Amino acid sequence: MSLRNRLVLTVIGLLALGLFIGLGATWGALQDWKSDRQPDELLSRSLNVALISGGVALLAVALLSWRAVRRGLRPLDDIADTAAEIGSGDLTRRVPPGPPNTEMGKLADALNGMLTQLETAFSERRASEEKLRRFVADASHELRTPIATIRGHAELFRRGAATRPDDLAKVMRRIESEAERMGVLVDELLLLARLDQGRPLEREPVDLSALAADAVADALATAPSREITLTAAPVVVFGDSLRLRQVLGNLLSNVLQHTPSSATATVHVYPADGEAVIEVEDTGPGIADVERIFERFHRAAESRTHAGAGLGLSIVAAVVDAHDGHVAVESVPDRGSRFTVVLPTRATRG
Structure with missing residues (x-):
């Protein structure tokens, strides 16, 4: 039974309980009225019966309402506890499933579906960030080698290779080769970046x-x-x-x-x-x-x-x-x- 139906039936039952108590008090007062007692005594007795029965009815209604509402809203406490654990970083937590075809059951299913999507999204984000960090590290490592080679040959040139034709030709060939290698690597990285961004290709x-x-x-x-x-x-x-x-x-x-x-x-x-x-x-x-x-x-x-x-x-x-x-x-x-x-x-x- 859904929470809405349970609350409606609880309210109807509590109203019926109050009504029966009031009718019982009225019926008792009418029985006294038929007796030979004085009107003042009859009025006092009816007032006492009404006060006592009203208090009992109010207390009963309050207790039963509290119990019904607490029981009906208990799944919301579970949802709050689950939300607190998820907020602390545990994305694997899920809301306990409720009875099927009820408001709480539907709410639990919807929240669990949303939590699954969130967990998947965060996992993909972490994987993407890790992949990006690894990609940047690898790219930096690959670029460091030709840059270091070019720097080393430039240092040889500065130290006097320019005055030796054979050494100069060798240095320039190596610089040109490493620059070409670095250019190819940069072009490949740019191509992969464009493809990762989903840019449309020629068709x-x-x-x-x-x-x-x-x-x-x-x-x-x-x-x-x-x-x-x-x-x-x-x-x-x-x-x-x-x-x-x-x-x-x-x-x-x-x-x-x-x-x-x-x-x-x-x-x-x-x-x-x-x-x-x-x-x-x-x-x-x-x-x-x-x-x-x-x-x-x-x-x-x-x-x-x-x-x-x-x-x-x-x-x-x-x-x-x-x-x-x-x-x-x-x-x-x-x-x-x-x-x-x-x-x-x-x-x-x-």
């Missing part, structure tokens, strides 16, 4: 088979001795051609950097179930920590000797996600890895 029809052919050609130009094959069927998606080209380039660059020269690579592009699929497969040594491969600044132990900040695959994941797609990786030790990118086609997006 136009893009032929993935043509992009894959360009990416493979560029990879072969970089490493002519590598064996990279392409099997591509015509498939068009609706997206940003520059960023999708970067996805293919980063996946192939990952193969070239982290597999031996004897390893082969294969790129497949094909439509499947209304979606576009890109697969980049290699016969390298495989990836040890697949679950962390798309984390920013993460570099596997076997790849720490190679250049790069560990942002290439993070950019792949972010760009694919911005196109409403998903990317996955499968890896078998000593047999190779396969990255699979799935994107909605133009027809799927409608």
